[in-house]
Amino acid sequence: MSKQYVMGNGAIALGALKAGVNLVAGYPGTPSSEIIETVAKYPHEGTYVEWSVNEKAAMEVAAAAAYCGARAMVTMKQVGLNVASDPLMSLAYVGVKGGMVVVSADDPGPISSQTEQDTRRFAEFARIPVFDPSSPEEAFDMVQEAFVCSEKYKTPVILRPTTRVDHAYASIDAPDTFKAKEYEGFVKDSKKWVIFPRLSYLNHAMIEKRNVEIGEEFSSCRFNTVSGDSNKAVIATGVSYAYAAEYLKDHPEIRLIKVGTPHPLPERFLLKALEGVSEALCFEELSPYIEESLLKLIGKHHLELDVRGKLTGDVPPSGENDADSARRIISRFLGMEFDETGADHAGAPQPPMRPPVLCAGCPHRASFYAVKRAMKGKKAVFCGDIGCYTLGNAMPLDMVDTCLCMGAGVTMAQGFDHMDPDAVSFAFVGDSTFFASGITGVVNAVYNAADMILCVLDNSTTAMTGHQPHPGTGRNLMATPVEKVSIEKILLAVGVEKVVTVDPLDLDAAIAAVKECAALKGVKAIIFKSPCVAITKPDKKLRVDSETCIGCLRCIKEIGCPALSVTDGKAVIDENLCTGCGLCAKLCPVNAIGGAEG
Amino acid sequence: MKKDIMICGVGGQGTVLASKIIAASAMDEGSAVHSAETIGMAQRGGSVTSHVRIGEGAYSPLIPVGGADLLIAFEPSEAVRNLRYLKKDGFVIVNRVPVKPTTLGSSEGYDGKEEIAFLQSKCDCLVVDSDALCAPFGSSKFFNVAVIGAAAGTGKLGIGADTIRNTIVRIVPERFQEKNLAAFDAGSKIGVNQYANQ
Known part of the structure; x- marks a missing residue:
C-alpha cells in the first residue's frame, strides 16, 4: 500500500482496480477521460482496457464481460450515456452476472459540455441504482461498493461523479499492484441472455420489487449520513455536500444530511433523518432530483415539511454550486450571517474576455x-x-x-x-x-x-x-x-x-x-x-518585420491566431506560442512575416 | 500548516504543473492536501485556475471567495479577475507580462499596466517579470517553476525550498530538470530579496 495523490478520476480507476476489475472500456469525454488513462497507467495483471470507438461500443463490450461473470467498468461523460442508452436500457432488464459499473460523469456549469443533464435521472429512468460521490476519497470507496451492489442484485450500477469530483485531487491509500479477479466465463442460457418481450415483462416486475429492497439496503448505507439536530435541515448531494459541510463546520448543531445513493431512494434513512425537521433545503446541482424525491416522500407519508431548493428559487436552476454560493444560499436559509471580508477589490479594471480559441498553429x-x-x-x-x-x-x-x-x-x-x-x-x-x-x-x-x-x-x-x-x-x-x-x-x-x-x-x-x-x-x-x-515539435518560429509591416492587420483580422497581437498599430508574434505553421505569412500582403532567424 | 493557495492564468501557461509541484511538496512535508484544476475546453486559451488547499478542514476542492492566503497569478488581468478569492491580508505574486486576448477590439490598449498598478494599490504583492526571469532559460514555459521559487522565497508558501527542489527532480522529466531547478532558484532569489526588503 502507498499513498497516491490522484485526481477523482484516478481514484475511481484505483477503486476499480482494487475491486479486481477484469475489463474497462470507454470513450474520452471531459470530465471522465482520466479514468481509463489511469487504469492503463498503473501496473495491473489480467485487466483488459480499451478506448472504444464510442460509448455504445464500450457499453456492449463491457456487458459481454459482465455476462461472463467478470467485473466490468465502462466510462463516459454524461452525453456519452445518451449514445450508450440503447444498450443500457435493455441491459437493465437483462441484468448481469459479474459486477458492472457504468461511470457517467456529469458536468454542472456546464464547463465542457453541451448539456446540464443529470445522470441520476437516467438511473431512475433505467430503474437501476446510482452512487453519487462527494469527493475523490468517496468515489474510491463507492466504485468498490458499486461492484458489490451490482453482483448482489445482478444489475448494472451507475457511479455519477461530477466535474469537481473528477478533477479534484486527493490522497488515496491504494495497493501498488493490482490483480484482476477470477471469473467463471460465459454460461449459455438463452432464457436469461436473449431479450424478448416475455423476459422483459417478467424482469420488469422483478426489478420494481428488487428496487424496494435496494432502497431499504441503501437506508443503512454508510454513504448516506446525517449530523446535527436542528429543525431546519440542509440536504446536500455530491460535491455540493462538501461545500455545505465546509461552511457548516463551525455549526455542528445544524442538521446536514448527505444522500450518496439517490436511486433507489433510501426512504427509511430520509424519514429518520428528517424527524423533527420543519424545513429542508435541498442543495444539489443540475436537476432538483432529491427535492422532487422528497416532495413525493412527503405526499406518500403525509409529512409536515417545507421543502426549499431549485423549485422554490432558493437554489439557481442552472450552473454549478461552489463554496461561495453554498455560503450565501445556506446562510439565507438558516438566517445566519457570514463573514465575507476578503481582499478589497472595489474599482478593479474590467479584465478582458478570454473565450477559448484554437491553439496557435492549429x-x-x-x-x-x-x-x-x-x-x-x-x-x-x-x-x-x-x-x-x-x-x-x-x-x-x-x-x-x-x-x-x-x-x-x-x-x-x-x-x-x-x-x-x-x-x-x-x-x-x-x-x-x-x-x-x-x-x-x-x-x-x-x-x-x-x-x-x-x-x-x-x-x-x-x-x-x-x-x-x-x-x-x-x-x-x-x-x-x-x-x-x-x-x-x-x-x-x-x-x-x-x-x-x-x-x-x-x-x-x-x-x-x-x-x-x-x-x-x-x-x-x-x-x-x-x-x-x-x-508535435514546433517548426521554425516566425517574426514580423516591423519595418515592413504596414499595419493592415490582415493576419489578425482573418485568422485569429493567439500568437498574433497588436503593438503600436503593428502585428507582433509571441514566439512562445508560435509553432511556425506559416499561415499568417501566406496572407501578409507585404511579406513582412518570416523566419525568426532570418 | 493550513494554507489555501490559488493559482490563476491563461490556458497553456503551465498552471497545472505549478499546482502539482506545490501539492506534492506540501504532502512531502506531511500535510493533507486537496486541489482542483480547470481541465477541458477552457484550457484552450481561456482563463484557468488551480485551487491548492493545504491542511485539514478543507472539505471541498474549491477555495471560498475571500479565503485564499496566497494568489499566484501568471498574468495581470487574471490576478484582478480572481482577486475576490484573496483573504483580507492575503499576498499576491503576479506576473507583469500580459497575455493579450485573441479577439481584436478587446485586446486594444490592454497591456497589464493598469492592472498591476491596481493590485499594488490594493494589496501586498510581489510583481515579477516572466520575460526577464525566463530569458536565461530560453522559454517562458519555465515561468511556472520560477514563480513557485518566488513564492517559496518570500516565505508565504510555507514550504521549504529543498522539499520543492526534490519534487521537481521527482516529477519533471530528466532532460528538463536542470533548467527547471535553475528557474526555481532564480525565482527564489527574487522572492528572498522581496522578503528581506520588507
Whole structure:
C-alpha cells in the first residue's frame, strides 16, 4: 500500500482496480477521460482496457464481460450515456452476472459540455441504482461498493461523479499492484441472455420489487449520513455536500444530511433523518432530483415539511454550486450571517474576455480558412461537430454555423442540402468523431444522394480530451502498433466518389481542393491531414518585420491566431506560442512575416 | 500548516504543473492536501485556475471567495479577475507580462499596466517579470517553476525550498530538470530579496 495523490478520476480507476476489475472500456469525454488513462497507467495483471470507438461500443463490450461473470467498468461523460442508452436500457432488464459499473460523469456549469443533464435521472429512468460521490476519497470507496451492489442484485450500477469530483485531487491509500479477479466465463442460457418481450415483462416486475429492497439496503448505507439536530435541515448531494459541510463546520448543531445513493431512494434513512425537521433545503446541482424525491416522500407519508431548493428559487436552476454560493444560499436559509471580508477589490479594471480559441498553429484554423477563402461570395452552410474544432466558430474565422452532438454535423449537412440545394453544405468532423459516429452519416448521405462536402479534420489524435489514441492512430491501450484504420478507404468503400487528402497548411492546394469538390455533384470528401500542434515539435518560429509591416492587420483580422497581437498599430508574434505553421505569412500582403532567424 | 493557495492564468501557461509541484511538496512535508484544476475546453486559451488547499478542514476542492492566503497569478488581468478569492491580508505574486486576448477590439490598449498598478494599490504583492526571469532559460514555459521559487522565497508558501527542489527532480522529466531547478532558484532569489526588503 502507498499513498497516491490522484485526481477523482484516478481514484475511481484505483477503486476499480482494487475491486479486481477484469475489463474497462470507454470513450474520452471531459470530465471522465482520466479514468481509463489511469487504469492503463498503473501496473495491473489480467485487466483488459480499451478506448472504444464510442460509448455504445464500450457499453456492449463491457456487458459481454459482465455476462461472463467478470467485473466490468465502462466510462463516459454524461452525453456519452445518451449514445450508450440503447444498450443500457435493455441491459437493465437483462441484468448481469459479474459486477458492472457504468461511470457517467456529469458536468454542472456546464464547463465542457453541451448539456446540464443529470445522470441520476437516467438511473431512475433505467430503474437501476446510482452512487453519487462527494469527493475523490468517496468515489474510491463507492466504485468498490458499486461492484458489490451490482453482483448482489445482478444489475448494472451507475457511479455519477461530477466535474469537481473528477478533477479534484486527493490522497488515496491504494495497493501498488493490482490483480484482476477470477471469473467463471460465459454460461449459455438463452432464457436469461436473449431479450424478448416475455423476459422483459417478467424482469420488469422483478426489478420494481428488487428496487424496494435496494432502497431499504441503501437506508443503512454508510454513504448516506446525517449530523446535527436542528429543525431546519440542509440536504446536500455530491460535491455540493462538501461545500455545505465546509461552511457548516463551525455549526455542528445544524442538521446536514448527505444522500450518496439517490436511486433507489433510501426512504427509511430520509424519514429518520428528517424527524423533527420543519424545513429542508435541498442543495444539489443540475436537476432538483432529491427535492422532487422528497416532495413525493412527503405526499406518500403525509409529512409536515417545507421543502426549499431549485423549485422554490432558493437554489439557481442552472450552473454549478461552489463554496461561495453554498455560503450565501445556506446562510439565507438558516438566517445566519457570514463573514465575507476578503481582499478589497472595489474599482478593479474590467479584465478582458478570454473565450477559448484554437491553439496557435492549429491546423484546423488553416482548414477552416481554406474553406472560407474557397467559398467566398458563395452560399454555403458550415456544420460543425464536437471537438477542438467547434472553436472554429469564433471570430474572425466564424466557420461553424451549427453544432449539436457527436456526428451530427455530417447528417445535418445532408439535411440542409435537401432544404436548400443551392447552398453548398459542408460538414466538419474530426478524425476521432468520424470513427465515433460520423461514418453512419456518410453512408446515409451517399444512400440518399445528397450533395455535400465532408471535411475530415484529421490531426491524428483525440485532441480536446487529452490526446487519446483512436482507430486511425495505429496504437491502442493494450498494444502498439496496431493496423491503422484508413479514413480514406472507409469513405471510398461506402461510395464517396471523390476523396481528396490535402495538407491544410499548403493553403493554395487546400483552397483548390475545396473549389474542385464544390463544383461536383454527390458526396465529396476532403481529408485535411496535419498533426495536432500539441503533440508535435514546433517548426521554425516566425517574426514580423516591423519595418515592413504596414499595419493592415490582415493576419489578425482573418485568422485569429493567439500568437498574433497588436503593438503600436503593428502585428507582433509571441514566439512562445508560435509553432511556425506559416499561415499568417501566406496572407501578409507585404511579406513582412518570416523566419525568426532570418 | 493550513494554507489555501490559488493559482490563476491563461490556458497553456503551465498552471497545472505549478499546482502539482506545490501539492506534492506540501504532502512531502506531511500535510493533507486537496486541489482542483480547470481541465477541458477552457484550457484552450481561456482563463484557468488551480485551487491548492493545504491542511485539514478543507472539505471541498474549491477555495471560498475571500479565503485564499496566497494568489499566484501568471498574468495581470487574471490576478484582478480572481482577486475576490484573496483573504483580507492575503499576498499576491503576479506576473507583469500580459497575455493579450485573441479577439481584436478587446485586446486594444490592454497591456497589464493598469492592472498591476491596481493590485499594488490594493494589496501586498510581489510583481515579477516572466520575460526577464525566463530569458536565461530560453522559454517562458519555465515561468511556472520560477514563480513557485518566488513564492517559496518570500516565505508565504510555507514550504521549504529543498522539499520543492526534490519534487521537481521527482516529477519533471530528466532532460528538463536542470533548467527547471535553475528557474526555481532564480525565482527564489527574487522572492528572498522581496522578503528581506520588507
